[in-house]
Each structure stands twice: as structure tokens, then as C-alpha cells.
Amino acid sequence: MRLAVASIDGYTVDLHFGQANAFYIYEVDDDGIRQDDFVGVEKYCNADPTHKFHESRFKGIADALRGCDAVVSVRIGDTPRNALAEVGIAHVEISGPVATALPLAVKQLSDHPAA
Numbered sequence: 001m002r003l004a005v006a007s008i009d010g011y012t013v014d015l016h017f018g019q020a021n022a023f024y025i026y027e028v029d030d031d032g033i034r035q036d037d038f039v040g041v042e043k044y045c046n047a048d049p050t051h052k053f054h055e056s057r058f059k060g061i062a063d064a065l066r067g068c069d070a071v072v073s074v075r076i077g078d079t080p081r082n083a084l085a086e087v088g089i090a091h092v093e094i095s096g097p098v099a100t101a102l103p104l105a106v107k108q109l110s111d112h113p114a115a
Helices: 055-064 078-086 098-111
Strands: 002-005 022-029 032-040 070-073 090-093
Touching: 002 098, 022 098, 032 098, 055 078, 070 098, 078 090, 090 098
Parallel strands: 002 070, 070 090
Antiparallel strands: 002 022, 022 032
16 A cells, blocks of 8 residues: 655654645555655645635645655544545555554555545
8 A cells, every 4th residue: 555644754744735735645555565656745724714625726736746655644624534545545644653543444444545
């Protein structure tokens, strides 16, 4: 499973989806967890207190995450979560070390495929 992780350092799931200016891409399978890529993006959230949906910013993120099965972050708003689902990318809200968080995320996705 290919997962995009919102992380400051690549070792911990520690960012809200909208605060990530990059995603660490991991492959998780029976052989373990491997970092496969790192993609920079324009941060989805800005100082706009209305938190309106920013289609162009979201499109840039969705394009960068193409091929990922899911995004893993501490939190995500309903609008970007639904927009990810529309392009076939699931989301899991979880925090903690990548080594423990990603297997839990895979389990959650397997148990609840529409997560």
C-alpha cells in the first residue's frame, strides 16, 4: 500500500493535512515499511480564517499524491477529505511514529475501505 504521510521529519505523523508543505511517501507491504519518495507541495491552508476550499491548491496536492492509496495525517477537514476521496485517495487520521502509525493505518484501511 502506498501512503502519503504529513510529517515534519519523515519519522513521525505529526501534521494536519492543511499544514503540510511536503509529504513523505511510503510503501507498506509484507516486507515492511520503506520510504519511497518525498514530494513538496504548496501548503493547503493559509492565513484565510474562512478556510474556503482552494481548488487550485488542492489540485496541486492531488496531482503530487497521484498513485497513493491514502494520506495519513493528524487531522484533515471534511472538504479536503471528501475531495481526496473523489480522486480515489483515502485518508486516515492518526499520529505517532511512522513505524507504528503506518501499520495501524493499513489495518484501518483494510478493515474500513471507505475510511
